[in-house]
Amino acid sequence: MKGYLRADGRKGIRNIVLVTYLVECAHHVARAIVNESANSNVQLIGFPGCYPNEYSLKIMEGLCTHPNVAGVLIVSLGCEGFNREQLANTIKASGRAVDTLVIQKSGGTRKTIEAGVSSVRELLITAEKTELVAMEISELMVGTICGGSDGTSGIGANPAVGHCFDQLVAKDAICIFEETGELIGCEQIMAERAITPELGVEIMKSVEKAEKYYTKMGYGSFAPGNAEGGLTTQEEKSMGAYAKSGSSKIHGLIKPGDIPTQGGLYLMDVVPDGEPMYGFPNIVDSAEIVEMIASGCHLTLFTTGRGSVVGSAVSPVIKVCANPETYDNLADDMDINAGKVIKGEATVAQVGDEIYELVIEVAQGKQSKSEELGHQEFVLTYKKFSGIGPACLPKVR
Amino acid sequence: MINKHFVLLNKTDNVFVCCKRLLSGCSTTLEDVEVSMTTDITVGHKIARQVIVKGEKIIKYGVSIGSAIEDIAFGEHVHMHNMKSDYIASHTRQSRVGE
Numbered sequence: 001m002k003g004y005l006r007a008d009g010r011k012g013i014r015n016i017v018l019v020t021y022l023v024e025c026a027h028h029v030a031r032a033i034v035n036e037s038a039n040s041n042v043q044l045i046g047f048p049g050c051y052p053n054e055y056s057l058k059i060m061e062g063l064c065t066h067p068n069v070a071g072v073l074i075v076s077l078g079c080e081g082f083n084r085e086q087l088a089n090t091i092k093a094s095g096r097a098v099d100t101l102v103i104q105k106s107g108g109t110r111k112t113i114e115a116g117v118s119s120v121r122e123l124l125i126t127a128e129k130t131e132l133v134a135m136e137i138s139e140l141m142v143g144t145i146c147g148g149s150d151g152t153s154g155i156g157a158n159p160a161v162g163h164c165f166d167q168l169v170a171k172d173a174i175c176i177f178e179e180t181g182e183l184i185g186c187e188q189i190m191a192e193r194a195i196t197p198e199l200g201v202e203i204m205k206s207v208e209k210a211e212k213y214y215t216k217m218g219y220g221s222f223a224p225g226n227a228e229g230g231l232t233t234q235e236e237k238s239m240g241a242y243a244k245s246g247s248s249k250i251h252g253l254i255k256p257g258d259i260p261t262q263g264g265l266y267l268m269d270v271v272p273d274g275e276p277m278y279g280f281p282n283i284v285d286s287a288e289i290v291e292m293i294a295s296g297c298h299l300t301l302f303t304t305g306r307g308s309v310v311g312s313a314v315s316p317v318i319k320v321c322a323n324p325e326t327y328d329n330l331a332d333d334m335d336i337n338a339g340k341v342i343k344g345e346a347t348v349a350q351v352g353d354e355i356y357e358l359v360i361e362v363a364q365g366k367q368s369k370s371e372e373l374g375h376q377e378f379v380l381t382y383k384k385f386s387g388i389g390p391a392c393l394p395k396v397r
Numbered sequence: 398m399i400n401k402h403f404v405l406l407n408k409t410d411n412v413f414v415c416c417k418r419l420l421s422g423c424s425t426t427l428e429d430v431e432v433s434m435t436t437d438i439t440v441g442h443k444i445a446r447q448v449i450v451k452g453e454k455i456i457k458y459g460v461s462i463g464s465a466i467e468d469i470a471f472g473e474h475v476h477m478h479n480m481k482s483d484y485i486a487s488h489t490r491q492s493r494v495g496e
Contacts, residue, residue, distance in 0.1 A: 150440075150441040151414055151415070151440070151441025151442055151443065152414075152416075152440060152441045154458065155404070155406065155414065184485065185460075185461075185462075185483075185484055211484060211485065215485055220482070220484070220485040220486065220487060222485075222487045226487075227476075227477055227487060229440075229441045230414070230415070230440070230441030230442035230443060230476075231441070232455075232462065232463060232475070232476055232477050232480055232481075232482075232487065233462055233463040233480070233481065233482035233483075233484070233487055234482050234484050234485045234487065235460075235461070235462050235463060235482060235483065235484055236455075236457060236463065239457065239458045239460060239462060305441060323440060323441065324440070325440055342404065342416040342440070343416065343417075344398050344416075
């Protein structure tokens with residue numbers, strides 16, 4: 001396996017130039033720069049709000065210094081609250097190329113787009129000089145998420161991803177699973193897998209926090225399509241979702257943007273701390289994918305039953321479809337047919353091995369279906385977190 | 398798989414999961430007992446493996462996934478109309494259920 005070596009020593013599986021807008025008012029200009037650049041390695045991300053937010057700055061820093069990213073063009077309107085200086089300094093400190101354009105200082109829309117296109121051209125030239133070096137599986141970071149789940153997700157796709165995760169963890173890779181709100185009901189069995197009892201307590205607390213938060217929001221993490229697909233309750237959905245984690249010990253509990261450094265399986269606590277604020281923890285699947293990428297994930301395994309079609313900016317998304325009817329209907333969007341499990345045509349382990357092989361192929365440059373189709377969804381909103389406690393990342397192995 | 402339409406995920410479960418749709422009126426044999434479907438059962442949905450009385454836990458994957466809110470007959474569709482979460486209410490596009 002080969003990876004793009006960054007100045008900070010991290011290795012990427014893609015070589016991307018990001019154009020990021022720091023407020024919705026700069027979105028059009030940033031999008032125009034990306035469109036005119038007409039290169040699938042030039043991708044758009046951004047933040048809509050005008051008020052500053054520590055969480056969104058941390059996530060943006062994580063994305064702009066991601067191992068898949070070679071350089072960044074920051075597009076600011078000029079008067080928004082986002083700390084563009086800190087973002088630029090963080091990118092620069094990571095050794096990546098960075099350029100900032102402020103629309104109010106650059107003569108407006110047309111002139112900023114022109115300057116941006118030329119800046120991206122330079123960033124691409126710098127990116128192309130990135131050295132490709134040997135990369136081990138142990139240097140890979142893989143996330144998983146489920147979206148558009150149905151009654152088949154927990155039978156085929158999720159346990160197959162779990163099987164793939166077990167193999168990756170055995171090779172000392174870092175694997176991340178998430179959405180504590182979708183693990184309500186699994187807290188006890190999950191806590192028992194923690195490498196220390198203290199970490200187990202933290203895991204229990206994170207799920208209790210999620211339950212309280214979602215109760216206050218008035219809705220669990222449960223969409224109408226889940227019910228149409230045969231799921232009935234949060235805990236039924238949770239049990240299916242939980243299977244994605246496989247059977248390895250849980251090595252740590254992280255929050256969005258925290259970057260694990262040791263191989264192993266990690267749970268990401270995505271539910272904000274303190275009194276509920278800013279609304280639902282994550283408004284949609286893409287927001288969770290973005291958080292896992294900000295924590296360093298090179299690629300994401302996305303399981304579905306109803307049939308999600310999303311991909312992501314920055315890191316490839318691999319689609320694993322549990323429902324055989326959905327697979328037939330949406331075959332162009334699905335990378336793996338885990339519907340074979342429920343039809344009795346393949347075992348969970350066989351499909352898990354298939355996912356593992358595809359992870360390696362995609363890491364070596366093969367495009368996933370969502371990449372081929374040009375999916376580069378991106379969502380980043382307001383959230384509030386306090387840091388993790390000392391028991392969350394035990395030193396023992 | 399117990400037949401081409403249903404799977405049993407764990408031997409302690411009191412529901413089967415549909416892996417191939419079975420329309421209302423069609424019958425199937427579940428562990429040697431024949432039963433006729435009273436509603437269309439599509440992939441991913443559950444039917445009762447035995448009589449489940451009101452208040453009893455629904456067991457899938459070998460664990461509780463909620464409670465029956467009415468008596469459920471053998472072979473009957475187990476869904477949001479006759480069971481609810483023990484944690485947090487679910488919702489459909491039209492309404493919230495299980496509160």
